[in-house]
Amino acid sequence: xxxxxxxxxxxxxxxxxxxxxxxxxxIYQGWLSFRSNTMAMxxxxxxxxxxxxxFAAPLLAPHDPFVQDLGNRLAPLGTDGHIFGxxxxxxxxxxxxxxxxxxxxxxxxxxxxxxxxxxxxVGTVSGYxxxxxxxxxxxxxxxxxxxxxxxLALAFVAALGAGIENAVLAISLTAWPPYARIARAETLTIRxxxxxxxxxxxxxxxLRIITKHIWPLCISSxxxxxxxxxxxxxxxxxxxxxxxxxxxxxxxxxxAMISEGRRFILDYWWVATMPGLAIFTVSLAFNLLGDGLxxxxxxxxxx
Amino acid sequence: MSLTDDNNQRRPxxxxxxxxxxxxxxxxxxxxxxxxxxxxxxxFITFIIGRVMPIDPVLAIVGERASQSTYDAVYQQLxxxxxxxxxxxxxxxxxxxLDFGTSLLNARPVSEDIARVFPATLELATLxxxxxxxxxVPLGVLAAVRKGSWIDQVAxxxxxxxxxxxxxxxxxxxxxxxxxxLGWVGGPGRVGIFYVDxxxxxxxxxxxDALLDGNWAVFKDAFSHIILPASLLGYFSLAYISRMxxxxxxxxxxxxxxxxxxxxxxSEWDVIWKHAFKNIRVxxxxxxxxxxxxxxxxxxxxxxxxxxxxxxxYITTALLSADMNAVLGGTVVVGLIFILLxxxxxxxxKVFDPRAK
Numbered sequence: 241x242x243x244x245x246x247x248x249x250x251x252x253x254x255x256x257x258x259x260x261x262x263x264x265x266x267i268y269q270g271w272l273s274f275r276s277n278t279m280a281m282x283x284x285x286x287x288x289x290x291x292x293x294x295f296a297a298p299l300l301a302p303h304d305p306f307v308q309d310l311g312n313r314l315a316p317l318g319t320d321g322h323i324f325g326x327x328x329x330x331x332x333x334x335x336x337x338x339x340x341x342x343x344x345x346x347x348x349x350x351x352x353x354x355x356x357x358x359x360x361x362v363g364t365v366s367g368y369x370x371x372x373x374x375x376x377x378x379x380x381x382x383x384x385x386x387x388x389x390x391x392l393a394l395a396f397v398a399a400l401g402a403g404i405e406n407a408v409l410a411i412s413l414t415a416w417p418p419y420a421r422i423a424r425a426e427t428l429t430i431r432x433x434x435x436x437x438x439x440x441x442x443x444x445x446x447l448r449i450i451t452k453h454i455w456p457l458c459i460s461s462x463x464x465x466x467x468x469x470x471x472x473x474x475x476x477x478x479x480x481x482x483x484x485x486x487x488x489x490x491x492x493x494x495x496a497m498i499s500e501g502r503r504f505i506l507d508y509w510w511v512a513t514m515p516g517l518a519i520f521t522v523s524l525a526f527n528l529l530g531d532g533l534x535x536x537x538x539x540x541x542x543x
Numbered sequence: 544m545s546l547t548d549d550n551n552q553r554r555p556x557x558x559x560x561x562x563x564x565x566x567x568x569x570x571x572x573x574x575x576x577x578x579x580x581x582x583x584x585x586x587f588i589t590f591i592i593g594r595v596m597p598i599d600p601v602l603a604i605v606g607e608r609a610s611q612s613t614y615d616a617v618y619q620q621l622x623x624x625x626x627x628x629x630x631x632x633x634x635x636x637x638x639x640x641l642d643f644g645t646s647l648l649n650a651r652p653v654s655e656d657i658a659r660v661f662p663a664t665l666e667l668a669t670l671x672x673x674x675x676x677x678x679x680v681p682l683g684v685l686a687a688v689r690k691g692s693w694i695d696q697v698a699x700x701x702x703x704x705x706x707x708x709x710x711x712x713x714x715x716x717x718x719x720x721x722x723x724x725l726g727w728v729g730g731p732g733r734v735g736i737f738y739v740d741x742x743x744x745x746x747x748x749x750x751x752d753a754l755l756d757g758n759w760a761v762f763k764d765a766f767s768h769i770i771l772p773a774s775l776l777g778y779f780s781l782a783y784i785s786r787m788x789x790x791x792x793x794x795x796x797x798x799x800x801x802x803x804x805x806x807x808x809x810s811e812w813d814v815i816w817k818h819a820f821k822n823i824r825v826x827x828x829x830x831x832x833x834x835x836x837x838x839x840x841x842x843x844x845x846x847x848x849x850x851x852x853x854x855x856x857y858i859t860t861a862l863l864s865a866d867m868n869a870v871l872g873g874t875v876v877v878g879l880i881f882i883l884l885x886x887x888x889x890x891x892x893k894v895f896d897p898r899a900k
Contacts, residue, residue, distance in 0.1 A: 392874070
């Protein structure tokens, strides 16, 4: 008990003893203010659960998600052994949902890696170098920004061929421009600050300035934006899957599962309903988490 | 426009005409330039997509059993032996003449097909945006005025759910409940099977055509078919519009002139609608234009769910049957409209909001 008290005191001290101490203390205070936001905590909880389910899928799933049982097709909710029923090939819907969590996480993680990094590169170079480089890069960004996202992704997938990786690529290609805009705006304000002039005088080159001094400061606003965009990414991926352009059968991707259940929606509603609920829950969780993160990391942007 | 004139007249010395006209001319030149660059970029992207597609356009025309000489002839006829840049210029020339090639599926010009399917999308998206505005704007205003009250909470939850909901799934659920179980609305498609091609197509918008023809039965049937997808799209634009309206209104309501108006004893209704709301109109119109553009695009998935014969269904069907010209033609048209609406809302902002200068 006494030990935890001192931990708290150490974390909340107003006179940090080292730089790392100050950093940890700042993170802890951010966590405290985040923790008081119930909705954001619910979002975080759902996502932690999602990650857990995705990793432990083989342990949690009651059945093999690919094994067909044609004698037991379209079993309703609450059937013995199939709590969410079975689909048109007799596969257990719950098990497919559990394995589908892996695909969703995979897509989200890949897009969240590719798009912000691409945007960060374009935005910081554009903002730091300025001049005609800035003009050209921002013009390209504007063109992509002005493009309808889903239709562009459709056309890309058409060109590249259907599949998860290509869907990820298509979504990333349409998702990077807002990050570039944000990174550029941050760079422009940072570029003219005194400490950048100071390290310039010390002989730091552009590469060092961008990677060591500008990127770290862009990260927090990018993280907020990425979290808020996650829901959109999930919906886009599910939409592509639904159109048959994302994950291919028999993959238990949630959007593709809805598309399969669509054919008999009027008679066997649960086949399409369950994966839809899963998509909705996860993207809702990302939205809640994003709102909470924005309040902590970027208080200016809130209302 | 009138605002700038007023300002100029109030100056002691009238500025010479050239000095006044120059900024306006410069702005419009810049805008025109940026429009053309954006459009060029759009066409360049679709061109590249068309070139890297794993479909041989020549084979698609001549078929697999054609002789080498036929193949070569068509290859040259399509200009595929020319450098890429020249091919791109050919492509630009064709698009400028609204020539998107012929569809591989039905051998008709793609532009004709698009002209045929586009009104269906337009009708759906327009009705959707009307729902979104009529319900979303008052909801946003109320949520701002009664900040923290139950209505604010309802607006917040509605928006949050809207942002998180897969539109195609909500459409399916809507069909299941309102068509399958309750039977309140018509099912998929634009009209029931007995009403197809009953009224002459004048505008392509079936509700308008039915009215022009005075055929109430068709109008009622078409309405029962469009109401569900349109309210669905309306809900998604409502989510966005109400949030934006709320934050615009909050910004105005915290301004000092509002306090002044209240101190003067002005009624709350006048404070809200005559002062605060009047000042957010321009911002609101840009938001509505953007969300209209999004609806035109967002209708792709909705159209599939409701078997709506619009441009979204057209592109997707073409995609699944590898009809390259149709996909690219559809993409260009949707992209064009999207860009033009974006620019329109930008311009509106610049023209009507004096602060934007």
